[in-house]
Amino acid sequence: MTQLPKKTQSDATAAPLSGVSREEQRDRDREFAEIALPLLPTIARVANALTRDEADADDLVQDTFLQGYRHWQTFAVGTDCRRWLTTICRNEFFRRRHRERRTVSVDNDELELLGAARAHNQARDAGVDDMFTQLDVGPAIMSAIAALPSVFRGVVVLSDVEGFTYEEIAEMLDLPIGTVRSRLYRGRRRLQDSLLSYALDAGIARPATNSPPSGKE
Amino acid sequence: MSSREDCEAAAEQLWPYLDGALPEAERERVVQHLGSCVDCASHLDFARLFLEAVQGVSLPEGDYDAVRGRVLKALAAEGFAAPV
Numbered sequence: 001m002t003q004l005p006k007k008t009q010s011d012a013t014a015a016p017l018s019g020v021s022r023e024e025q026r027d028r029d030r031e032f033a034e035i036a037l038p039l040l041p042t043i044a045r046v047a048n049a050l051t052r053d054e055a056d057a058d059d060l061v062q063d064t065f066l067q068g069y070r071h072w073q074t075f076a077v078g079t080d081c082r083r084w085l086t087t088i089c090r091n092e093f094f095r096r097r098h099r100e101r102r103t104v105s106v107d108n109d110e111l112e113l114l115g116a117a118r119a120h121n122q123a124r125d126a127g128v129d130d131m132f133t134q135l136d137v138g139p140a141i142m143s144a145i146a147a148l149p150s151v152f153r154g155v156v157v158l159s160d161v162e163g164f165t166y167e168e169i170a171e172m173l174d175l176p177i178g179t180v181r182s183r184l185y186r187g188r189r190r191l192q193d194s195l196l197s198y199a200l201d202a203g204i205a206r207p208a209t210n211s212p213p214s215g216k217e
Numbered sequence: 218m219s220s221r222e223d224c225e226a227a228a229e230q231l232w233p234y235l236d237g238a239l240p241e242a243e244r245e246r247v248v249q250h251l252g253s254c255v256d257c258a259s260h261l262d263f264a265r266l267f268l269e270a271v272q273g274v275s276l277p278e279g280d281y282d283a284v285r286g287r288v289l290k291a292l293a294a295e296g297f298a299a300p301v
């Protein structure tokens with residue numbers, strides 16, 4: 001479990017760096033610039049997943065880096081800064097929300113469980129199951145991610161772009177792991193549907209004469 | 218010979234399997250089934266290609282220029298000086 005810095009000041013304008021020599025501050029700024037700031041895109045994605053609102057996310061990113069900078073002395077250089085900052089981001093979000101919880105429906109879970117095979121069957125039936133070798137699907141995936149409803153986009157980005165585990169995402173977003181999985185699956189299914197349309201529009205479909213029965217959906 | 222139930226059970230686990238999110242015993246069951254079922258193995262190949270494609274996408278960093286500028290400005294007010 002990552003140790004979070006204890007909050008010693010809640011005033012957003014406080015300056016905790018007093019008493020630090022100029023040389024120490026220069027070293028600290030250099031470390032922060034080299035280790036923490038490059039993680040801004042990751043923190044922005046986490047903030048977007050939490051807030052699902054661009055303006056709120058920007059506020060949260062700013063507060064996360066301010067808290068991180070103020071408490072940089074509690075970060076052990078060489079440990080996982082991404083985890084340290086995402087924990088600050090998460091805590092800051094829930095502090096603001098006063099631990100207000102949003103409930104999320106986890107229905108239709110069973111349908112999504114078969115998503116991986118279902119999409120393959122659909123692609124095979126449409127004659128585009130070789131789309132990944134026939135097409136550059138990168139641009140289509142980027143568009144499809146951008147078009148996902150925010151509730152799914154956040155989890156897909158955290159899992160598939162940032163590489164967080166189900167457990168890490170559940171902890172970060174304060175959600176049951178089943179909800180994370182459900183949102184991830186539903187998001188992926190939507191991406192697959194978009195890719196299927198993209199492949200069909202690209203005209204790579206061939207007659208699916210040798211399709212095995214798709215009754216295993 | 219695989220039963221429909223075996224195939225459905227394996228299909229449900231394809232994404233968690235590829236995500237490395239299955240407990241060892243379940244992972245073993247999936248591996249065993251995939252080794253004996255050509256159709257499910259082809260589902261796995263498709264699922265792997267899909268996830269590799271999604272995970273290979275680089276989201277544009279430029280999207281964060283505005284918030285980066287805002288963060289740097291707020292940090293500067295705290296005394297932060299970006300190294301030159």
